[in-house]
Amino acid sequence: MSELLYSAPELLLKGSDKKLDGGTITSVVITGLTVVFIGLILLILFVSIYGKAFDFFNKKKAAKAKAESEAKLKEAAKGAPVPKAAVVKSDTPAPVVEDGIGDEVVAVIAAAIAAMGAANGKKLALRSIKTAKGARSAWASAGAVENTRPF
Amino acid sequence: MADLANQSGFAGFLADGGWKNIIMILISFLFMYLAIAKGFEPLLLLPISFGMLLTNLPFAEMYHPEYWEYIEGVKEQSGIINDHYIDYGRILQHGGLLDILYCGVKLQIYPPLIFLGIGAMTDFGPLIANPKSFLLGAAAQGGIFFTFIGAALLNMSAAECGSIAIIGGADGPTAIYVSSRLLSKTDTIGVGTIALAAYTYMALVPIIQPPIMRALTTKKERSVVMGQLRSVSKIEKLIFPILVTVIISLMVPSAAPLVGMLMFGNLLKESGCCDRIAKTAQNELMNIITIFLGVSVGATTRADKILTLSFGKVILLGVIAFSIGTACGILLGKLMYVISRGKINPLIGSAGVSAVPMAARVSQKVGQEEVPTNYLLMHAMGPNVAGVIGSAVAAGVLLSIVQV
Numbered sequence: 001m002s003e004l005l006y007s008a009p010e011l012l013l014k015g016s017d018k019k020l021d022g023g024t025i026t027s028v029v030i031t032g033l034t035v036v037f038i039g040l041i042l043l044i045l046f047v048s049i050y051g052k053a054f055d056f057f058n059k060k061k062a063a064k065a066k067a068e069s070e071a072k073l074k075e076a077a078k079g080a081p082v083p084k085a086a087v088v089k090s091d092t093p094a095p096v097v098e099d100g101i102g103d104e105v106v107a108v109i110a111a112a113i114a115a116m117g118a119a120n121g122k123k124l125a126l127r128s129i130k131t132a133k134g135a136r137s138a139w140a141s142a143g144a145v146e147n148t149r150p151f
Numbered sequence: 152m153a154d155l156a157n158q159s160g161f162a163g164f165l166a167d168g169g170w171k172n173i174i175m176i177l178i179s180f181l182f183m184y185l186a187i188a189k190g191f192e193p194l195l196l197l198p199i200s201f202g203m204l205l206t207n208l209p210f211a212e213m214y215h216p217e218y219w220e221y222i223e224g225v226k227e228q229s230g231i232i233n234d235h236y237i238d239y240g241r242i243l244q245h246g247g248l249l250d251i252l253y254c255g256v257k258l259q260i261y262p263p264l265i266f267l268g269i270g271a272m273t274d275f276g277p278l279i280a281n282p283k284s285f286l287l288g289a290a291a292q293g294g295i296f297f298t299f300i301g302a303a304l305l306n307m308s309a310a311e312c313g314s315i316a317i318i319g320g321a322d323g324p325t326a327i328y329v330s331s332r333l334l335s336k337t338d339t340i341g342v343g344t345i346a347l348a349a350y351t352y353m354a355l356v357p358i359i360q361p362p363i364m365r366a367l368t369t370k371k372e373r374s375v376v377m378g379q380l381r382s383v384s385k386i387e388k389l390i391f392p393i394l395v396t397v398i399i400s401l402m403v404p405s406a407a408p409l410v411g412m413l414m415f416g417n418l419l420k421e422s423g424c425c426d427r428i429a430k431t432a433q434n435e436l437m438n439i440i441t442i443f444l445g446v447s448v449g450a451t452t453r454a455d456k457i458l459t460l461s462f463g464k465v466i467l468l469g470v471i472a473f474s475i476g477t478a479c480g481i482l483l484g485k486l487m488y489v490i491s492r493g494k495i496n497p498l499i500g501s502a503g504v505s506a507v508p509m510a511a512r513v514s515q516k517v518g519q520e521e522v523p524t525n526y527l528l529m530h531a532m533g534p535n536v537a538g539v540i541g542s543a544v545a546a547g548v549l550l551s552i553v554q555v
Contacts, residue, residue, distance in 0.1 A: 013553045015310030015333050020303045032296040032548045033289075039402050039544050040285040040537065046394055047282040054387055144526040 096128040105129075163209020171454030172207040178457075179203040179449075182347075191354035195323060195445050199347060202449020206249065213247035214450040219257065220336040235335065235555055249450040252443045256331050256342060261444040262324035263412040268437030269324075269539065270416025271429045273507070275391050277533040280380040283487065284499075284530075288537025290483035291503030292545045294319030294476025299549075301468050307461075311338050313549040315465055318349045319472025320542030321356070321506040325409060327448060329546045333553055339461035343451030348469040356509045357516075359470065360477050360501050364517050367481045368497050372488055374521045375496035377530045385421070392418040399544060406547025410540060476504040480534065502531040505538035 011027050013020070020028075097106055110126050117124035156162060163169055182200035186193040206214045218241060225236035237257065242250050255261045278284050295316045302312035314330035326349040330342045352359065365373075392414035400407035419429040484500025498518050502510040511531035518527040 011552055013309040015308060015313075015335060015553055015555050016337055017309040018306060020309060020312070025300050025303045028299055028552055029296040031552065032299075032545060033293065035403060035548050036292050036541055036544050037286075037289045039399055040289040040541060042398055042402070043395060043540075044282040044285045046398065047279055047285075047391065050390060050394075051279060051282065051383075051387060054384055055381075058384065141524055 095126040098128075098130045101129055101131065158210065160209045160211065166209070168455070169209060171458050172209060175207040175452065175454045175457060176204055179207070185354070192350050194441055195350050196354065198442055198445025199343075199350065199449035199452075202249065202446040203343075203452045204449075205446070206450040206453055211247075214249040214253065214447075214453075215246060216451070216453055216456070218242050218246055218250060219253070249447050252447040253450060255440075255443055256327060256447055259328055259331060259408065261440050262328035263408045264436065264440045265324040265444065266409050266413040266543075267416040268432050268440070269507070270392070270413040270418075271420045271432040272437075273413075273417055273420075273536055273539075274532070275417060275536055276383045276388060277380055277529050278536050279383045279387050279391055281530070281533050283495075284533030285537045285541075286487070287480050287483055287500045287503040287534035288539075288541040289503070290500065291476045291480035291505075291534070291538050292320065292541045293479030294321075294472045294474070294504065295542070295545045295549075297475045297479075298468055298472035301471055302464075305464055305468070307464070308338055309553045310334055310555070311340055311461075313553045314338075314340065314345050315468045316472060317542070317546055317549060318345060318352065318465075318469040319476045319504075320538075320545055321349070321353055321473060321476065321504040321510065322539060322542045323349050323353060324444075325505075325542050325546045327444065328409060329549055332550055333555060335555070339459055340465055341451045341453075341456040343448050343453075344457060344462055344465050346448040347452060347457075348465050352469050352473050353506045353509065356473075356504075356506050357513050359473050360504075360510065360513045361517050363474055363477045364481055364498055364501050364513075367478060368485065370521060372485065372497050373518060374525070375488065375493060376522060376525050377494065377496055377499075377527065380529060385423075388421045389418070392421065395540060399540065399547075403544055403547035403551065405550040406543050409543040409546060413539065413543065473504065477501045480504060480538075496525075496527055496530070499527055499531040499534055503534040503538040503541070505535065505542050507535050507539060508532065510538070511535040 011024075011031055013024065013028075095106070095110075106129060109129060113124050113126055164173055179200045182196055182203065185191040186196035186200060205211060219237060221234065222236045222238065223234045225233045227233050227236075239254065242254065298319045299312050299316040302315045307315070310333035313333050314326075317326045317329045320326065323346060327342060327346050330345040334340065334342060334345075396407075396411050396414040399410045416429075416432050419425045419432060422429075480500035480503035481497055482500070483503075484495065484497030487495045487500075488497045496518060498514045499511075502514045504510050511528055511534075514531035515526065515528040518525045
């Protein structure tokens with residue numbers, strides 16, 4: 001190539017050059033940091049863009065799959081007779097559940113406590129379910145330890 | 152009998168300057184002790200220290216520094232006058248074992264192959280999940296360029312400045328790659344000196360970094376618990392190495408051997424269809440190259456090259472490079488803490504100095520001193536692997552600016 005794409009003051013040093021002047025040193029530092037930052041910022045842009053694109057497609061896919069499974073459930077429910085729910089009388093009040101905790105989580109906790117009660121022969125009551133503040137749960141901590149052990 | 156005694160290595164110690172070899176052998180024992188008893192980067196420090204021992208045994212003839220001196224004014228077949236000619240034919244015919252192994256360093260074969268292995272072992276998931284980590288990896292390279300200033304102020308040559316500065320990248324193969332390209336016989340330091348300083352400081356990361364991290368951050372900043380990273384799909388992990396190779400190699404072509412091999416190794420791992428090759432790159436190949444690289448780099452630490460004032464300068468500037476790199480990462484981490492309104496823990500910034508995974512482990516440890524249940528490790532792995540890419544880019548920049 002006879003002509004260079006960019007034209008700027010040349011910053012080339014010979015390996016044996018000594019007594020580098022202030023201007024040259026400053027140019028090396030500024031050029032070096034600028035190139036490193038530009039290179040990595042370009043990577044941030046590309047990685048973010050394709051990350052968002054894949055996120056979008058994955059969410060769309062998940063939503064479609066959810067809609068399909070719900071439609072199948074509805075179809076199945078139409079044909080089958082609805083059983084009457086048994087009315088269970090209970091002397092303990094329903095537990096106070098904090099907002100944001102799903103029914104599945106409540107069911108799992110209630111089942112675990114019921115199993116503990118059954119094992120000990122005691123009748124345990126679930127009064128309330130709250131998220132612990134600050135610290136992560138024992139299960140999450142155990143999981144984190146397990147995943148980070150190789151490092 | 153007298154002739155035999157005169158030909159023995161013991162006589163070599165009594166010859167002119169032989170005492171320097173004894174000191175170097177004692178230093179090699181010290182490094183062996185640090186590697187074996189203290190566990191300081193043993194995989195590299197032990198081969199380096201043994202190479203140091205072998206090369207300083209008089210008359211062992213395993214390594215000949217004079218063979219590696221550039222011959223000036225050699226006219227090549229193409230008619231070009233080469234001032235950096237090395238007679239590899241002579242080395243292959245008359246060189247010792249360590250001379251032959253050193254060819255891989257001088258021809259810049261080992262460092263990219265080590266990068267291949269590192270790539271095959273690295274999970275770039277945390278970096279893809281949080282691409283902002285790249286910024287921390289870039290900031291920590293400040294140590295490289297600011298140390299260039301320090302070396303220049305000490306009146307070192309441009310090649311020496313570049314070789315010492317790259318120690319701040321906290322990446323052994325990169326330091327060896329740059330210094331083996333730049334340094335020549337007119338320089339007062341050798342590749343072995345740079346490698347020794349780089350690996351020693353990498354081993355000392357858990358000691359050097361925490362005081363700087365604590366000094367530059369508040370208790371509140373260190374206590375930030377970061378949210379969980381999003382899960383990264385396989386296809387994202389597959390695209391990443393190809394994307395990085397193309398962008399970085401187009402931008403800084405001299406960084407292509409290091410970045411290209413790093414990303415090739417990663418693609419082998421992520422592709423899932425080359426398990427055998429990926430495992431070889433991670434284990435057998437990496438181990439073989441580590442032995443060759445360590446022993447041959449250790450061999451360059453001849454007494455006449457090491458026991459000089461310049462070695463003291465390298466040691467001093469090396470620790471400055473590491474400290475500035477750590478500080479730059481933390482300071483950008485603090486800025487990101489402010490911009491993100493307290494969602495980013497600045498401690499992960501120090502991991503941007505490469506030294507995988509040691510620097511990330513240090514971020515985790517310092518973070519847990521404040522909140523014992525805080526797991527910063529995966530968040531710190533992002534800047535940590537970004538630092539590897541960043542230091543390879545910085546190496547490319549130095550090689551583009553400083554011409555041999």
